[in-house]
Amino acid sequence: MTGRCGVVVAHGRLGEGLLSALTRVAGAQDNLWAVSNDDLDTESLMAEIESLIAERGAGREAILFSDLDGGSCCQACRRLLPSESVRAVFYGVNLPLLIEFVFLQDLPFGEFCDALLKKSRGALGVHS
Amino acid sequence: MSQVLFRVDERLIHGQVVVGWGRRLHPHRIVVVSDSLSREPVEQDIYRTGLPASIEAVFWNLDEAIKGLPAVLDSDETIIVLTEDLETMLRLAGGGIPITDVNIGGLYAGEGRTRLLPYVWLSSDDEQRVRELEALGVRVVAQDLPTAAPVRVRERVE
Numbered sequence: 001m002t003g004r005c006g007v008v009v010a011h012g013r014l015g016e017g018l019l020s021a022l023t024r025v026a027g028a029q030d031n032l033w034a035v036s037n038d039d040l041d042t043e044s045l046m047a048e049i050e051s052l053i054a055e056r057g058a059g060r061e062a063i064l065f066s067d068l069d070g071g072s073c074c075q076a077c078r079r080l081l082p083s084e085s086v087r088a089v090f091y092g093v094n095l096p097l098l099i100e101f102v103f104l105q106d107l108p109f110g111e112f113c114d115a116l117l118k119k120s121r122g123a124l125g126v127h128s
Numbered sequence: 129m130s131q132v133l134f135r136v137d138e139r140l141i142h143g144q145v146v147v148g149w150g151r152r153l154h155p156h157r158i159v160v161v162s163d164s165l166s167r168e169p170v171e172q173d174i175y176r177t178g179l180p181a182s183i184e185a186v187f188w189n190l191d192e193a194i195k196g197l198p199a200v201l202d203s204d205e206t207i208i209v210l211t212e213d214l215e216t217m218l219r220l221a222g223g224g225i226p227i228t229d230v231n232i233g234g235l236y237a238g239e240g241r242t243r244l245l246p247y248v249w250l251s252s253d254d255e256q257r258v259r260e261l262e263a264l265g266v267r268v269v270a271q272d273l274p275t276a277a278p279v280r281v282r283e284r285v286e
Contacts, residue, residue: 026147026275027148027273
C-alpha cells in the first residue's frame, strides 16, 4: 500500500472513463477512484468524496483530480483542502496526468506535484 | 546479457507497451519486426510519437532482425521486440533467435478467428503456430499488461 490515494472528481462520466482508459494502459489501480457530480449539490459532492476517502483511503494522503478549474467539481475539492486527509487538488485532469500519478506517486510531495504538472502539460499538443 | 520482452501485438507500439510495460521494464530500445513497416517511414513516425526520448524505436524487416538481434541480445540493453503476428515471431524463433518466452498482447477478432481472451483471438493457423513455438521450447503466454494474470496459451489450444 502506498502513501497516497487519488480521487478523480469530474462532470458526467469523465472520471470513470478516465479510470477505464488508465486501466487499459497501466493496469488496474487499487488506490484511485472516481466520483461524478451528477445530480449532486456541492455539499453532497463533498460528502461523497470525504466518505470515499474515509472508507477506502486507509489513512493515506488524498490527491484530488478535478476537471475544470472553477467548476463545481473543483470548487467542492478546494473546499476539502482544509481537511486533514486532502493534500492537493489538481485541475485539468487528463490521462497523462493520471498515468504519472500511478508511476510517481511515491515521490516527495513537492517533486510529485511538479513532475505531474510537467508531464501532463507536455503531453498536450497538436499534430497537423 | 540483455533483458528482452518478445511480444505479439497487432497494435505494435501503443499505450500498453509504452506505459504498461515500458514504465515497468524501462527499455532502451523497441525493435519492431515487420517487412511492410520497415519500408514505411511515415508510419514509423506515427508509431514513434508516443515514445519518451529515452526509448529508441527501430523497424527491421525479418532478415534484418535475424541478422541484427543476436548482437542486441548480447548487449546489456533492455529491449522489447514486437511483431504484429505470430507468424513473424515463429520465423524469428525458427531463424535462430533465442526466444524463451513470447507474450501475446493483442490479436483481435477477424474472420476465422476464435476468442481465447478478450484481447486474444486466434485462427487455426495461429493455434498451429503456438504449438510450433512451444515445440521449439518457447513458452507462449497471453498477458496484456504486467499487472494482468498471465495465461499459458498452449493449454487453451490443445
